[in-house]
Amino acid sequence: xxxxxxxxxxxxxxxxxxxxxxxxxxxxxxxxxxxxxxxxxxxxxxxxxxxxxxxxxxxxxxxxxxxxxxxxxxxxxxxxxxxxxxxxxxxxxxxxxxxxxxxxxxxxxxxxxxxxxxxxxxxxxxxxxxxxxxxxxxxxxxxxxxxxxxxxxxxxxxxxxxxxxxxxxxxxxxxxxxxxxxxxxxxxxxxxxxxxxxxxxxxxxxxxxxxxxxxxxxxxxxxxxxxxxxxxxxxxxxxxxxxxxxxxxxxxxxxxxxxxxxxxxxxxxxxxxxxxxxxxxxxxxxxxxxxxxxxxxxxxxxxxxxxxxxxxxxxxxxxxxxxxxxxxxxxxxxxxxxxxxxxxxxxxxxxxxxxxxxxxxxxxxxxxxxxxxxx
Numbered sequence: 001x002x003x004x005x006x007x008x009x010x011x012x013x014x015x016x017x018x019x020x021x022x023x024x025x026x027x028x029x030x031x032x033x034x035x036x037x038x039x040x041x042x043x044x045x046x047x048x049x050x051x052x053x054x055x056x057x058x059x060x061x062x063x064x065x066x067x068x069x070x071x072x073x074x075x076x077x078x079x080x081x082x083x084x085x086x087x088x089x090x091x092x093x094x095x096x097x098x099x100x101x102x103x104x105x106x107x108x109x110x111x112x113x114x115x116x117x118x119x120x121x122x123x124x125x126x127x128x129x130x131x132x133x134x135x136x137x138x139x140x141x142x143x144x145x146x147x148x149x150x151x152x153x154x155x156x157x158x159x160x161x162x163x164x165x166x167x168x169x170x171x172x173x174x175x176x177x178x179x180x181x182x183x184x185x186x187x188x189x190x191x192x193x194x195x196x197x198x199x200x201x202x203x204x205x206x207x208x209x210x211x212x213x214x215x216x217x218x219x220x221x222x223x224x225x226x227x228x229x230x231x232x233x234x235x236x237x238x239x240x241x242x243x244x245x246x247x248x249x250x251x252x253x254x255x256x257x258x259x260x261x262x263x264x265x266x267x268x269x270x271x272x273x274x275x276x277x278x279x280x281x282x283x284x285x286x287x288x289x290x291x292x293x294x295x296x297x298x299x300x301x302x303x304x305x306x307x308x309x310x311x312x313x314x315x316x317x318x319x320x321x322x323x324x325x326x327x328x329x330x331x332x333x334x335x336x337x338x339x340x341x342x343x344x345x346x347x348x349x350x351x352x353x354x355x356x357x358x359x360x361x362x363x364x365x366x367x368x369x370x371x372x373x374x375x
Contacts, residue, residue, distance in 0.1 A: 001325075001326040002326065003326045003327075003328065004325075004326060004327045004328065004359075004363045004367060005328050005356070006328055006329050006355060006359070006363075006367060007328050007329055007352075007354055008199070008200075008303070008356035008359075009178060009199070009302075009304045009330070009334075009352060009354030010330055010354070011198045011199060011205060012198060012199055012200065012202045012356050013356070013358075015202050015203065015204065015261065016203065016260060016261035016264040016265070017264060018260045018263075018264060019202065019203055019204070019257045019258075019260045019261045020257070021260075022256050022257050023204065023254070023256055025256075026045075026048075026252065026253050026256045027253055030044075030045065031252070031253070032045045033249055034229065034250070034252070035228065035229025035230060036227075036229050045252065048259070049250070049252065049255055051259065052256065052258055053065045053068050053070070053242075055262050055263070056068050056209065056211075056258070056262065057211070059265075060180075060185065060186060060187045060193060060211050061186030061187055062187045062211045064214070066241045066242060067211065067212040067214060067217050068210070068211055068212075069209055069210040069211075069241070069245045069246060070207065070208075070209045070242075070246060070250050070251070070255055071208045071209050072206060072207065072208065072251065073196055073205075073206060074175065074176075074177050074194050074195060075101040075208075076208060077194040077195070077208050077209060078101050078102060078105065078144075078173070078194050079101075079105050079223070080210075080222070080223050081144075081192050081220065082105045082106060082109060082142075083105065083109075083223045084220040084221040084222060085141070085171070085216075085219065085220055085221075086109055086141065086142065087113075088112060088113025089115075089139060090114050090141040091114075091115040091116075091117065091139045091140040091141060092106060092109075092115070092116055092117070092140070092143075092144060093116075093117045093118075093136070093142070093143045094116070094118060094119070094143070094144045094145060095118065095120075095121055095127055095132075095145050095146065096119065096120045096121045096338050096339070096341070096342045097121050097127075097146060097151070097154070097156075097338065097342050098145070098146050098175075098338060098339065099146060099150055099175065099177070099334075099335055099336045100335045101175070101177075101335070102144060102146065102175060115137075115139070117135040118338075119132045119135055120342070121156075122342075123342065123344055124152070124154065124297075124343075125152050125339070125342065125343060126154060127145075127156045127157060127161075129157055129161060129164060133164055136168055136170065140168070141170065141171060142170065142172075142173055143170055143172055144172075144173035144174075144175070145158070145172075145173075145174060145175065146174075146175040146177070147174055147176050147178065147179040147185065148182075148183075148301055148302040148304070149178070149301075149304075149336070149339050150304060150334055150336055150339070151298075151304070151306055151334050151336050151339040151343065151345075151350070152297040152298035152304060152306050153281075153298045153299070153300075153301035153302040153303065153304035153354075154298070154300075154301045155179070155183070155302065158174065158185070159189075162190060163189075165189075165191075166189065171191040171216065172189070172190050172191050172192075173190075173191065173192045173193075173194070174193050174194065175194050176193060176194060176195050177194075177195075177196050177199060178199065178200070178302050178304065179200070179302060180195040180196065180200050180201055181200020181201040181265060181270070181273075182200045182270075182273075182274055182277065182303075183274070184270055184271075187211040187213075190211070190213075191212070191213045191215070191216045192210055192211070192212050192213070192216050193210065193211040193212075194208065194209075195208060195209055196208040197209075197254060197257075197258045200356075201258065201261055201262065201265070202261040202264065202265065202357070203254065203257050203258040203260075203261040203262075204253070204254045206251055207254035207255065207258060210245070217244070220244075220245070222237060222244055222247070224247045224248070225237045225247055226247035226248050227247065227248060228243040228246060228247055229243075230243045268357075273357045276357060277302075277303040277355055277356070277359075278303070279361070280303060280355045280359055280361065281299065281303040281355060282299075283361060283364045283365075283368075284305060284353065284355070284364050284367065285298075285299045285305065287364065287368030288307070288371050288372070291371060291372055291375050292375065293311060293312070293375045294307050294308065294309055294310060294371070295307070295308040295310060295345075297343055297345065297350060303354055303355040303356070304352065305352070305353045305354070306343075306350035306351065306352045306353075307350055307351050307352075307353065308345055308348065308350045309351065309374070309375060312374075312375075314331045314332070314348060314349055314350060314351050315332065317331070318330070318331035318351050320374050321351070321370055321374065324370075324374075325366070325370040327366070329351050329353055330351075330352045331349060331351045332349040333346070333347070333349045334349070334350075334352060353367065
């Protein structure tokens with residue numbers, strides 16, 4: 001039986017054509033470090049990394065690639081922002097549909113004297129900008145939000161929140177884990193945009209990054225200190241970008257692969273990829289509408305749909321889908337218990353179906369058939 005992958009919300013599969021080959025070529029033909037070698041091959045690798053940095057910067061509409069920073073992942077990116085910007089007495093606002101990569105560090109900081117407010121979303125995951133506005137105080141420093149929830153795919157009103165932040169002079173941090181590679185999101189008007197490589201950008205895991213405004217980059221204190229290959233005669237950490245936030249050896253194979261993946265997305269066209277994913281999601285929603293014994297959460301956002309199988313154990317349903325139908329999904333709380341509480345699916349969680357560019361309509365039809373049978 002042919003496997004059907006429906007867990008793109010966790011990580012994309014397969015990856016962009018040519019991405020693995022690009023990583024392998026780097027490892028096979030010259031896995032040289034950058035800023036650590038006094039020889040031409042090291043400088044050539046540094047040039048390749050700079051080219052990818054510029055590609056990523058252009059992809060997100062950033063003006064200066066110097067403020068595009070590579071990290072080990074989006075969780076690392078967000079933690080570095082919160083830990084490097086927030087001090088006791090500061091106030092931060094987030095939403096009730098956030099992933100634990102936001103909730104856990106913010107709740108940790110709340111124990112250290114940072115004031116935390118949660119803007120409650122509707123039971124469909126929607127966010128009322130007025131609710132966020134009502135929470136702003138004189139000491140509010142940051143509004144941080146996921147662009148689209150990883151539980152039901154709801155896209156939050158980023159442009160309206162960005163305008164609110166501009167009017168109130170509050171910094172805006174955006175988690176684009178589910179939208180980078182789907183929406184044509186631009187960093188303009190965002191103080192810090194966090195991204196991951198391994199989902200919609202079709203690259204390898206273990207790599208993420210930040211797109212920062214110059215003002216945020218200047219204010220942000222690094223949380224990791226060490227070798228950067230620059231100013232090696234000084235014990236003080238460099239303040240120039242991106243060295244300030246890139247201590248230690250970078251994930252160079254991942255960066256090379258990301259450059260190839262972004263090139264592939266550009267060749268296909270982000271709009272074309274999004275339209276295909278939308279068509280798949282609409283076909284899935286239409287196919288399961290009216291099925292008894294299920295509740296459906298999602299539709300109209302990114303290609304992430306959750307199903308609660310009434311009077312059944314969702315974990316057992318996911319296991320059946322895998323074992324009997326070779327359909328790979330994700331069940332449970334999806335590292336987002338607050339989002340499930342908002343939707344009313346806590347503590348049982350849901351079975352999540354999330355689709356990528358390489359899924360086909362035939363696969364969607366098979367998933368629909370399986371859902372009807374197991375329901």
